[in-house]
Amino acid sequence: MAVFKIVHLTKYHYNHPIKESINEIRLFPHHFENQEVLQYQLLITHNPDVDISEDYYGNRVGNFNVLDTHTEMIIESRMLVRVNHSLKIPEIDATSVEDIQAEKEKSIMLLRLCYLDDIQKQNEIEAILKKIKTEDKSIIEIAQQCNAYVYDNFIYTKGITNIETTVDEILTLKKGVCQDFAHILLQLLRTAGIPSRYVSGYICPNESGLRGEGATHAWIEIYTPKQGWLGLDPTNNIWTMDNHVRLSVGRNFNDCTPIKGTFKGLARQTLSVCVSIGYEDGRQFEEINDVKLQEVSSRVQEQLDYMDHLQQQQQ
Structure with missing residues (x-):
């Protein structure tokens, strides 16, 4: 707490x-x-x-x-x-994308949070998911591996993107800040069929030296029927913790x-x-x-x- x-x-x-x-x-x-x-x-x-x-x-x-x-x-x-967010790693949850299909069909909100951005480089997104090998994996595993992929393959760099930077541009640059990484992760997860939302807020400094500390921050949350909304921070390759303070949620930055x-x-x-x-x-x-x-x-x-x-x- x-x-x-x-x-x-x-x-x-x-x-x-x-x-x-x-x-x-x-x-x-x-x-x-x-x-x-x-x-x-x-x-x-x-x-x-x-x-x-x-x-x-x-x-x-x-x-x-x-x-x-x-x-x-x-x-x-x-x-x-x-x-009061003591959760560091979600509980073991074997729920698959197929398992939540029926729930998505009953909820306009969840369906809306699976819509993809219309981008030119969607084939690159699909190639990343193929590389990660998402078949027969749980929602939790897919989300965590996509989160790690963004962290490992995109360089945190201030000043080269702005609020209008597109997913296509970020895929080309392979650089950006928290909101850029959140948008890439959202495209990956939604392509995999996982309801995901953008989160705007703050990441409060601690002794871990997290990137983006002390400023406005962005991350994503995935939906799982058993545990509700779970936060992932691709800028730092972690599940959200006590030092993540939420302001608003939506499909993307424009909603927040x-x-x-x-x-x-x-x-x-x-x-x-x-x-x-x-x-x-x-x-x-x-x-x-x-x-x-x-x-x-x-x-x-x-x-x-x-x-x-x-x-x-x-x-």
């Missing part, structure tokens, strides 16, 4: 004033079976009203607008979470995006995310990341360059 105080600070900056910022957030930690939210506070620049609802996957979703002109927006999510939105105005935006994690004994870890945003079109780029030129002339 562990208690974590997590502060997730997201800061948007615009080099020219913008207005009518419309946003959707998934920053509310889940009350899972082995995760209890003790305290939660949300602070947003200009104090907009936040309309909270629940999405298809059971995540709490907040929607808000900032209509006034502004050059900065800060979203601060503060939480105190208790995690912590913050997404749009605005009116012509400006360059920068995004930085700071995650601070505090322990009961007073230890604290902090990591700041400048997020690589999706590139704009050449037409918008020309307009931004022109705006920057005008601003320089006025100075």
Whole structure:
């Protein structure tokens, strides 16, 4: 059992004033079976009203607008979470893919979590499964071996991918970060016929030196009728533990995006995310990341360059 105080600070900056910022957030930690939210506070620049609802996957979703002109927006999510997830390795479970076929056919949710991404390199995914030899193996064995394959064959490298990077691109690069590895693992498991979902959250630092510690993190969960949802972290080749704190779940990153939105105005935006994690004994870890945003079109780029030129002339 562990208690974590997590502060997730997201800061948007615009080099020219913008207005009518419309946003959707998934920053509310889940009350899972082995995760209890003790305290939660949300602070947003200009104090907009936040309309909270629940999405298809059971995540709490907040929607808000900032209509006034502004050059900065800060979203601060503060939480105190208790995690009681003593499971390190699942119980011995001989359930096969064939064994859960009937259950999948009765559940739209499970069927939805078996749908494949439409990719050009699906043959590479199938070749990996053939190499792993998934026939006559249990769901647990297949998942664990796929998890190990991603860990062993993809290099953890920051800065070369972004939220728009596709599974095809990751297969080509053989590099990426946690969300990239999660997407590869999902494609492998769903191709094998195992219901699997993407998980967005945090991995709190411990003495093991896990990759991705102290920042937003991503992993996957598989479904087994006997044990429910079980977490696998391909970035570290482990089953999830006490230091994995869940925010949201879905088919992929798009279903779990912590913050997404749009605005009116012509400006360059920068995004930085700071995650601070505090322990009961007073230890604290902090990591700041400048997020690589999706590139704009050449037409918008020309307009931004022109705006920057005008601003320089006025100075």
